[in-house]
Amino acid sequence: MTRTKRPVHKAFLSGNEALARGAWQAGLKVACAYPGTPSTEILEALATYPELDVQWSVNEKVAYEVAFAAAVGGVRSLFACKHVGLNVAMDPLMTSAYTGVNAGFVIVVCDDPGMHSSQNEQDTRWVSLYAKLPMLEPANPGEALAFVGEAFALSERFDTPVIVRMTTRISHGKEDVVIGERDEVTTLALEKDFRKYVMVPGNARGRHEVLEKRLVRLKALAEKTRLNRIEEGTRSLGFITSSVTYQYVKECYPDASFLKLGMSYPFCDEKIRAFAKSVRRCVVVEELDPFLEEHIKTLGVRFAAKDPSWRLGELGPDAIGPIVRGEQRKVRQTKSRPPRLCPGCPHWATFSVLKKLGVFVAGDIGCYTLGALPPTSALHSCLCMGAGVTFNEGLRRAHPDGPIVGVVGDSTFVHSGVTGLISAAYNKSRGVIFILDNRTTAMTGGQNHPATGLTIRDEPTRELDLAALCRACGADHVDVIDPTGNLKAFEALVVERLGADALSVIIAKHPCKLIKRKL
Amino acid sequence: MNIETCNVVLGGIGGQGILKASEICGWAALYEGYHVKKSEVHGMAQRGGSVESHLRFGQRVFSPLVNRGGADFLLCFHEEEHSRLKPYLRKGGRDLLRYLDAARKLVVQEPRALNTAMVGVLSRELPIGEAAWEKALETVFPPKFLSFNRGVFFEARTMER
Ligand code: SF4
Numbered sequence A: 001m002t003r004t005k006r007p008v009h010k011a012f013l014s015g016n017e018a019l020a021r022g023a024w025q026a027g028l029k030v031a032c033a034y035p036g037t038p039s040t041e042i043l044e045a046l047a048t049y050p051e052l053d054v055q056w057s058v059n060e061k062v063a064y065e066v067a068f069a070a071a072v073g074g075v076r077s078l079f080a081c082k083h084v085g086l087n088v089a090m091d092p093l094m095t096s097a098y099t100g101v102n103a104g105f106v107i108v109v110c111d112d113p114g115m116h117s118s119q120n121e122q123d124t125r126w127v128s129l130y131a132k133l134p135m136l137e138p139a140n141p142g143e144a145l146a147f148v149g150e151a152f153a154l155s156e157r158f159d160t161p162v163i164v165r166m167t168t169r170i171s172h173g174k175e176d177v178v179i180g181e182r183d184e185v186t187t188l189a190l191e192k193d194f195r196k197y198v199m200v201p202g203n204a205r206g207r208h209e210v211l212e213k214r215l216v217r218l219k220a221l222a223e224k225t226r227l228n229r230i231e232e233g234t235r236s237l238g239f240i241t242s243s244v245t246y247q248y249v250k251e252c253y254p255d256a257s258f259l260k261l262g263m264s265y266p267f268c269d270e271k272i273r274a275f276a277k278s279v280r281r282c283v284v285v286e287e288l289d290p291f292l293e294e295h296i297k298t299l300g301v302r303f304a305a306k307d308p309s310w311r312l313g314e315l316g317p318d319a320i321g322p323i324v325r326g327e328q329r330k331v332r333q334t335k336s337r338p339p340r341l342c343p344g345c346p347h348w349a350t351f352s353v354l355k356k357l358g359v360f361v362a363g364d365i366g367c368y369t370l371g372a373l374p375p376t377s378a379l380h381s382c383l384c385m386g387a388g389v390t391f392n393e394g395l396r397r398a399h400p401d402g403p404i405v406g407v408v409g410d411s412t413f414v415h416s417g418v419t420g421l422i423s424a425a426y427n428k429s430r431g432v433i434f435i436l437d438n439r440t441t442a443m444t445g446g447q448n449h450p451a452t453g454l455t456i457r458d459e460p461t462r463e464l465d466l467a468a469l470c471r472a473c474g475a476d477h478v479d480v481i482d483p484t485g486n487l488k489a490f491e492a493l494v495v496e497r498l499g500a501d502a503l504s505v506i507i508a509k510h511p512c513k514l515i516k517r518k519l
Numbered sequence B: 001m002n003i004e005t006c007n008v009v010l011g012g013i014g015g016q017g018i019l020k021a022s023e024i025c026g027w028a029a030l031y032e033g034y035h036v037k038k039s040e041v042h043g044m045a046q047r048g049g050s051v052e053s054h055l056r057f058g059q060r061v062f063s064p065l066v067n068r069g070g071a072d073f074l075l076c077f078h079e080e081e082h083s084r085l086k087p088y089l090r091k092g093g094r095d096l097l098r099y100l101d102a103a104r105k106l107v108v109q110e111p112r113a114l115n116t117a118m119v120g121v122l123s124r125e126l127p128i129g130e131a132a133w134e135k136a137l138e139t140v141f142p143p144k145f146l147s148f149n150r151g152v153f154f155e156a157r158t159m160e161r
Helices: A015-025 A040-046 A060-072 A084-089 A092-099 A123-130 A141-158 A201-222 A243-252 A269-278 A292-299 A315-322 A347-357 A367-372 A387-398 A410-425 A466-473 A485-500 B018-031 B077-086 B096-104 B111-123 B130-140 B141-155
Strands: A010-016 A030-033 A053-056 A075-080 A105-111 A160-167 A175-179 A226-230 A235-242 A256-261 A263-265 A283-285 A360-362 A402-408 A431-435 A477-481 A501-509 B008-015 B034-041 B048-059 B071-075 B089-095
Touching: A010 B018, A015 A040, A015 A105, A015 A141, A015 A160, A015 A175, A015 B130, A030 A040, A030 A060, A040 A053, A040 A060, A040 A075, A053 A060, A060 A075, A060 A084, A060 A092, A060 A175, A075 A084, A075 A235, A084 A092, A084 A105, A092 A123, A092 A201, A092 A256, A123 A160, A123 A175, A123 A263, A123 A292, A141 A160, A141 A175, A141 A201, A160 A226, A160 A243, A201 A269, A226 A269, A235 A243, A235 A269, A235 A292, A243 A256, A243 A283, A243 A315, A256 A269, A283 A292, A292 A360, A347 A367, A347 A402, A347 A431, A347 A485, A360 A387, A367 A402, A387 A402, A387 A410, A387 A431, A402 A410, A410 A466, A410 A501, A431 A466, A431 A485, A466 A477, A466 A501, A477 A485, A485 A501, B008 B018, B008 B077, B018 B034, B018 B048, B018 B111, B048 B077, B071 B077, B071 B096, B071 B111, B077 B089, B077 B096, B089 B096, B096 B111, B096 B141, B111 B141, B130 B141
Parallel strands: A030 A053, A030 A075, A075 A105, A105 A160, A235 A256, A235 A283, A360 A402, A402 A431, A431 A501, A477 A501, B008 B071, B071 B089
Antiparallel strands: A010 A175, A175 B034, A226 A256, B008 B048, B034 B048
């Protein structure tokens, strides 16, 4: 397999678009994802290349498995998600590290330091350590394009999934990027390899050994690879850094020396030691968790790291001076305007009724989470995808007759609400679950899902019937109603269902204002 | 800071077309031959919340974000967001807020074109030639919206100072 050919021209691309371009250039065939800010545009960009097989899967676990299996089947494939999406895919991920791949398989994960659009700011670098998978970290869109090609090559050379970690500022930053042409890659044979692909204990023990040995070889590579680059500058000050943080530090200290890590796991211990010794003052600068710091501490070299207060939030050029001087993070109180539901959003109607009834609303992830903020202030929990359904059950186990309901979006219900509903019916739970069916995945910009009846490329496909699905799950009552049409009738229905000793689903169906134009 | 770099901060609230405005500027800088970086946030922030976009171009740009007190130009689309964005402006930097009203008047028939009008206002301050702006408009707007937006852009560009 060959690498990128000579560049043909420049384009103005976001990190997500550049990564998609790089994957396409590297001969990618199959890509799967579930939408999630800031990763969504990767699949959207890939869908514009007609030769690729690209899909919105119902959730990250499914996406991971389909894409991974395609790689086992012999074609280069890719799975993309946001940091919290990776949690959903952790089950297949951990064991796929054992089996290894056949053709190249790349996991792209976009972290969201600062939580611009997320429920937590977990640092995915730990996953590489935990799963024992190599991780590459581009520092800008140009590197996103280049590194994904490197990732495919590494994946095949070492027979392992490879993680490419991006952050919001790389995914959603744009710059001029040199682009190239596509390398066609031939499909590899699908082999029946019982010891490699059947992870029963007897085989997994052997594969664990393969994994540990692979890690040793990857460590040797980390020492040599040009992905981990030393930039010689002044001897008085040197930085060890990675990702977009490198750009901030370079901007502020252009004359310093740098060890810029493009491969952040496994660690390049010898290179780090040599670099730290080569400068009078060595500072490790990284966003979020002390991932590099904790490891470098074990190497017995002298270095400085950020004050722990900087583990919160995203960094920026203004943070670098204070970090280098060892100062604490000062929280600046800027009054930014909070987001809210669009004017004319169908969720207003539903929330106005729920607010009036004064019930505890177990929420979920989507635009409707904004219902928690003023002026509606009518949503009282939000934990993770699908929890609108399961919170209703759990809270009712504590307060069997409590005025409690659950809300979940259409896309979110298909993602992971449906399993909670089956479990609730099976375990004789009661209550009312609202599926706020706005006919799209609105929060991430309006992506299709099974219940829209359209694919990622807007082609018609089999449409999932949500009402029939809920009945099949075992709900006693399933009503489909447009809450915006007749608020009185909607309220009457809600009151009636709340009063019943039953498990009810009310599908509040009205298209999102923003996608209406598309329909 | 690299003094040859030009730093612009654009800001307002979701739905005002700020990301599109910085997109036009980014392409124009690219066509003029600069190295360009642009940074913004999608998702939650776009539901009517505060939106800001940072644009930097020059010979060599590292940070995708402008630091506080580092912006040469501030293009603010909403009065209420101004106090939040003002600290980005450097001493002697140009605050283009005073053109906001005139820009609004220009697009009174089609308020959604406010972003194009504001870019027109900004365009005369930046070291980017007219040909690059023309090409940028062609790149960003689909054919059916191009001539209208080009009209707005040039009207704003030639607006009284
Ligand atoms: S994008 Fe759609 S669903 Fe989300 S707040 Fe706006 S109208 Fe409502």
